[in-house]
Amino acid sequence: MPGDVPIAPLTSGAWMGDFPLYPLSLPQGGNIMKPRWILVLFSLMVMMGIGGCSPLGFFSSSPSRAFESFLDDYFNGAFALRPSSTEPLAWLSATADSLRAVSASRAMRELTAIDTSQLSMDERIDWLQMEAMLKREVRDRSLNIPLRIPGQYLTLGTIYGQVARRRPPTPEEWKNIRKAIDDARAAMETGRRQLHEPPPLWVRLTVNTAARYEEFLGEPLVTRIKTAAPDSLRPGLLKSTEETRRALVRFRTYLSDTLKPGKDDSWGVGEEYYDWLLKEVHFLPYNSAQLIEEGWRRHNETKKLLKDLAQRIDPEKSWKEVIEEMKSRHPEPGGITEAYRVQSDRARRLLVDLDLVAIPEPETLTFVPTPPALRETYAWAGYGGITIQDKVPTGRFFVTDIVPEMSPDQVEEKLRAQNRGWITVIALHEGYPGHHLQNLYAMKSSRKVRSRFGSTYYGEGWGLYAESWMARSGFYQTTDDSLAWLHMRLWRTARVIIDPSIHTGRMTYEQAVRFFVEEVGLERSAAEAEVNRYTTWPTQAPSYIIGWLEIEKLKEELRQALGEQFSEKQFVETLLGVGSLPLELLKRAVRYQYGYQLGKVVANE
Incomplete structure (x- = not known):
């Protein structure tokens, strides 16, 4: 979710507060x-x-x-x-x-x-x-972010979406693309001057990302420039693109062969800082040890539900064997993106047909390839936020599809990860009524702070609430859908265990990957992408389960207070309407909105 950004992003954009000093002046007259x-x-x-x-x-x-x-x-x-x-x-x-x-x-x-x-x-x-x-x-x-994070010096992510979309860039956008391509060389030079003993894992991830950008600046971008850029801008764009492609080769070589790496696990933030984030930033009643304990409790509960469902599907097989069979039911190569689009459209129709929630209009959702910088950390899909295109709020749904450089084994592994059951659940989580709907409501907010900053515990908690809500509304039509829903919940409960464990020294990177493979049943590449992301974003991974549980508790509290007057449609619209807040503040805001209906004014807490 936008707003609650990684502490150690693999790529970086402009810092929100980086503006000139605002001059103070005396009033005139009076x-x-x-x-x-x-x-x-x-x-x-x-x-x-x-x-x-x-x-x-x-x-x-x-x-x-x-x-x-x-x-x-x-x-x-x-x-x-x-x-x-x-x-x-x-x-x-x-x-x-x-x-x-x-x-x-x-x-x-x-x-x-x-x-x-x-x-x-x-x-x-x-x-x-x-x-x-x-x-x-x-x-x-x-x-010490400038010294430790090599990925922030790869700044080409800003142009990827502009070039990859169907509508060609305007002349003004091409000028901005040229500037971004030029600036990328300066960013890499800054990185060479500043980087000092970064974590080896982050170096490897950045090397891989640089290689993908090299490929993007080759035939894909050159072809796009030749076919869509204005004649007057084309020579400069082609020249700048080639210079930056060479700079990427130099930067990648520097990272691989020259830069001295730090310690293997130096990406960990430590227990004191992790606990501080939970309390002071996320307003949570947990420390890292308590979070791990809660994670195990929810993990074991979910595993039992998954085993029970698997037994009903096939009593002769274990839940892992049933999951492996589910993975074999996937789209054909080239069909992953369309499969997401179909399920997203179906979810939107259900919301409208059953009048489950109001969808702000106008809006649209587009499906685009996951940018190169995110492929190492987004194994399935992700939500890329909203841009305004032709005056219409347009969401970007990133899909991590098969790419040409994959080996046959990698293609098969990706297809099994992107099975139809998982696609059904991820489609609603990222799109309707998940993050896309969430962002549409956020755009309507008049609260300056909430519209600019956010909380991952609200954002991802809402995503899991949406999964449960849609299950109750009849969205899951096949046993694969229901199986994937519980399998994904098991994956999310594992996150609550793994994230605090790797950042506080209770678990190594390899132990975390094996936990996902052996305990959850993820493909190895997907497990690595998961743990890679956690190293860059401490405290984010537990937000899915913890956020969902707190939203469910709030709903039950209001249901008990309102009795027959309770409406889930009113609840979700109120929740979405108050904005992106840490859970404790979210509960205060929602209670306050409901206070008048309950015949009382909620006092400041």
């Missing part, structure tokens, strides 16, 4: 400037503002106005500092990383000066989410 003591006081406040405390907050007539002013300043870049360098992609520099932490500290000082006791419930919730985001921005400085 009686407020006439008394000398007010002039002196205001001058002092301006000086304080330069240190991170805006005078606007002091002159606000209420904490609500002060908070609104703070948010305007923050999202307009008033607190952001950036390097004086004019080099392309200067935000990738180690200096920029330090300045981001300083900027967040300045913003935190002003945020904490606001009297939260006088804020409304929604404002208080937004304040808490903002505080958590800023605390993480400050704390993450200790991770």
